[in-house]
Amino acid sequence: MEREDEKPFRVIYPFTAIVDQEELKLALILNVIDPLIGGVLIMGEKGTGKSTVVRALADLLPPLEVINCPFRCSPHGPYCDLCKEKLERGEPLEKIKVKMEMVELPLGITEDRLLGSIDLEYALITGKKKFEPGLLARANQNFLYIDEVNLLEDHIVDLLLDSAAMGINRVEREGISFTHPARFVLVGTMNPEEGELRPQFLDRFGLCVEVHAIKDKELRKEILKRRLSFDTDPESFINLWRKEQENLAKKIYLAKENLSKVKVPEEIYEKVVEITTELKLDGHRGDLTWIKASRALASLEGKEKITKEELKRTGLMVLRHRLKRLPFEDIEREKERLYELLERL
Structure with missing residues (x-):
């Protein structure tokens, strides 16, 4: 196994320089904070x-x-x-x-x-x-x-x-x-x-x-500019984003340290069970994952307890793949119902 100080300098595109894909980035960060998600x-x-x-x-x-x-x-x-x-x-x-x-x-x-x-x-x-x-x-x-x-x-x-x-x-x-x-x-x-x-x-x-290809013209241009800048002079590009990288790394580290201190109010349990029951989800894995993901997000945001805001931000990524679909039933209809339930939180 190579020690960290024995490894050569690795040229990897900075995480904080990645344009858009916010849901994907957040989902990965939450799993780093709590791998049990x-x-x-x-x-x-x-x-x-x-x-x-x-x-x-x-x-x-x-x-x-x-x-x-x-x-x-x-x-x-x-x-x-x-x-x-x-x-x-x-x-x-x-x-x-x-x-x-x-x-x-x-x-x-x-x-x-x-x-x-x-x-x-x-x-x-x-x-x-x-x-x-x-x-x-x-x-x-x-x-x-x-x-x-x-x-x-x-x-x-x-x-x-x-x-x-x-x-x-x-x-x-x-x-x-x-x-x-x-x-x-x-x-x-x-x-x-x-x-x-x-x-x-x-x-x-x-x-x-x-994840979908980005359609916004300005964002697509920004992707091209950043990638070209990185390919031309990776070291300068990495240094440009170093401060943001360090700030995010510190934020994730603190979130991991404080995760167990984040409280789960009774009303959060009630809201989670209310929605998963209405969606007729099988088992309890979805309920538990929703609490874990919301707790990780609350910790990332420096909060002492989970609020409805965390439930809203994590609900879609926790529940979209667990929606039940009967034969010949349109899954998009179930997704629309999920959107409505999350908006009502």
Whole structure:
């Protein structure tokens, strides 16, 4: 694992310089503040800068303190089996600082490549466990980015979402097991015109945003100017936005620190349940995610408690992909009803 001070200078477009796409940027920031929100599903066509936004946010965030092991364990736990064995032997766990990064998951990935594998032959010969880390090991405490998640095989999506929900990856073969943390911000993209995700998969993504090509002429011109300026002299462009980058990074850091202090008034619980009941949502994941997202937003804004304003700003991204649709029923009608309910808050 490369230490932060060993990495070369990376030329990545500044997050704060990205024009528009405010809903996407906010959804990602909320997941950084509270990873338990459950990730972001991005719906939209190609060429709208989705991966650029994710990579830019990862670069914006300050380095993380992690254990120097293949799984980037947090010093506060949970620990992988290797770190647990060291602790049992009374050995110290070396801490290093690393940057968050965007780990991309290829469409044709196999189960072993995703989860990792246990070398059974080595175990039989030596009596010791030998684990070959998979992609989930590298994704721990990073962004895990899946382009066209709707084209992934269903069993891979199942494994992925299970790990994301539990924050742990456990691999077991012939009675031998290995466990390591797998806490990541899951970001999936899809173009609905190329096929849909099953409803049970949709519900497992905490937030859902829709991105579209920007139609406003002035904004499109600004995108061109900024990109050309960045490509011509990246270092000067990055320095131009450095102050805004630092201010936002500090704001996110403080929001993470203060998240647990944000109170949830009784009326907020009542409003959430009132709307999710009226929309006839299945289960309680949507209700809980709405509270978590609103709490993260309140913390970002420096508030001591959630207000209706946070519910309004997060409601659409929490609920749009959870709306029930009966056969032959127009989903747009359900979305209009959702807009009306949020406006009445």
